[in-house]
Amino acid sequence: MSSTLTKNISCPVCGTQNEITVYKTVNANTDPDLRTALLNGELLHFKCMDCGYEAELKYPLLYNDVKNAFMIYYLPDIDRETITDEDLEKQFPDLDDITRRLVSSFNELKEKIHIFESGLDDEVIEVVKAALKDVVEKRTNDTVEGGFFSKYSTSEDRIGFTFFVGEDKEQFVQTTRLEVYEKSTPVAKSFDAPNAHRHFRTINRDWARNAIYNYRKNK
Ligand SMILES: [Zn+2]
Structure with missing residues (x-):
């Protein structure tokens, strides 16, 4: 299952409050549509409902694909200090056969998904x-x-x-x-x-x- 939460963020240009869906985890196996939306940029795309300002949303997201045996934690540079490696290990202690990666940019996240889906190392x-x-x-x-x-x-x-x-x-x-x-x-x-x-x-x-x-x- 993927998990989400709803957040209000104010537009950096006009200040209007926009309600957005934050994807804490994306499960590629149960929610293939979310995988597609993530890869084409839709999932992390922000568009202000008032002035139309567009930007890429940056927040921590855990991408999970058990079928292909990998997990990627996307932790944008700005959030790097808020989550420690220990926190992560504690959250997922017993997943020996799952390759786990940490990336700090959206492009890296997409690249890792392509690599692992291709069955490569x-x-x-x-x-x-x-x-x-x-x-x-x-x-x-x-x-x-x-x-x-x-x-x-x-x-x-x-x-x-x-x-x-x-x-x-x-x-x-x-x-x-x-x-x-x-x-x-x-x-x-x-x-x-x-x-x-x-x-x-x-x-x-x-x-x-x-x-x-x-x-x-x-x-
Ligand atoms: Zn705006």
Whole structure:
């Protein structure tokens, strides 16, 4: 079951009170429509009923997909201090087979959902992404701000990412063979902490950099 609560928020532009539905948890298995609404941005979209001001709502949300064995806690940066890791562990103590992740942006949340629904491992994905980011920086001779998982096809033997290049954050798609994913697996797995699966963990670019560094050092 998903759980919601109703809140009144005042529009930052005109001050009108708007009643909004806050989704504390979204259960992708029992409420597939909510999953769709989340992924297309509708669920976290605010539109003032008076002046029409639109914005993305930012509040903690737990996304739950037991069928695909993952749980993602979306904790926007602004709320990071209000919930401790311990609180989370206490709330979900006995879910050994569930991959648990903590993300701080909506884009990361969407990316994780796509990765896990594709049956892929996000640690390996981050390692591949870090390697391809270097490739894109060389190819474009520019800096790459970030990127997200955007392609996975076994028939085409491709895995790919969309990167944001340069000051204008121009989109650049870089794909590679699936073999690169296989080869990156030991790099990611050598960096797993004991009992890592028991915690809500942040697996992002920094984590991947550390994993790669650690792997090269111990080789
Ligand atoms: Zn307004």
